[in-house]
Amino acid sequence: MKIGYVRVSTEEQRVDLQKLALKRAGCGKIFCDHGVSGSTFKRPGLSRALESLEPGDTLVVWRLDRLGRSLIGLVQLIDSLGKNDIDFASLTEAIDTSSSGGRLVFHMMAALSEFERTLISERTRAGMEAARAKGQRIGRPPALSxxxxxxxxxxxxxxxxxxxxxxxxxxxxxxxxxxxxxxxxx
Missing domain, CATH: 1.10.10 (Arc Repressor Mutant, subunit A)
Structure with missing residues (x-):
């Protein structure tokens, strides 16, 4: 079964376009979060969608950013779905982990995510070392003089x-x- 998930960030935005696309893609159930940020994966509609998924099902979204904004979080969620024999599809980006091409795209995303984490970590360490070399204090300022x-x-x-x-x-x-x-x- 295909389970759809839609999300809009503000109360003024509408979910009609997303719902229509998911219905055309064959989603039997569609869960929604209205006026909820994509910065967190703790959302009522998303939680209900994930709880309703069973092995062999596919979670479908209109666009990848509707599921979440963090590449690392997206990779972890989609990987978790795969471990439970649940596929993932994003209509706009043409990602479908039930196909070998879709899995390839997903693994490329995972590799890019790991690369991004490493770069961020290296830049942070380099910045801290440069600040220490200049005699700057790292961390929170002292509470008392x-x-x-x-x-x-x-x-x-x-x-x-x-x-x-x-x-x-x-x-x-x-x-x-x-x-x-x-x-x-x-």
Whole structure:
């Protein structure tokens, strides 16, 4: 059985064109997400569509971006379908994993996805190394300045103030205050 899935991002958009194309492609059931972003794969209509699929079925979408925007996420989802003996078809891109050509296109997408992940990782590491070489701090900025940490240390250890009161005064948690004092004590 062919199961269709349609999605539009905003309430103003219409699903008519997608539904018509899926009906012409032979979809017996069509699930819909209206006004939902494609940035996440946790969508009510998509969840119902995936739950209704059985081995031998095909999940059909009008265009690949209707299923999701993340290439990595798409590859993982389609791979998961394949492991459950469920095919995938995208009408606009002419991808159909029930055919050898469709599987080839899918595997090329998977290879490109892996390549993209590697490039992103390499660029991130190179950027961090370059920043460190320039003496820049990597990561989140410190919650407290050096003078605030010293004033907090004085308030707690010399003046005898309660740690939670000092943390509250600086608008940080007790844990953050203690970690900050530990880091500067070295």
């Amino acid at each position: 050096g003078s605030e940490i010293e004033a907090a240390r004085q308030a707690i250890f010399i003046d005898g103030e309660d740690v939670s009161e000092v943390a509250s005064r600086y608008k940080v948690t007790v844990r953050t205050l203690r970690q900050s004092m530990r880091r500067t004590a070295a």
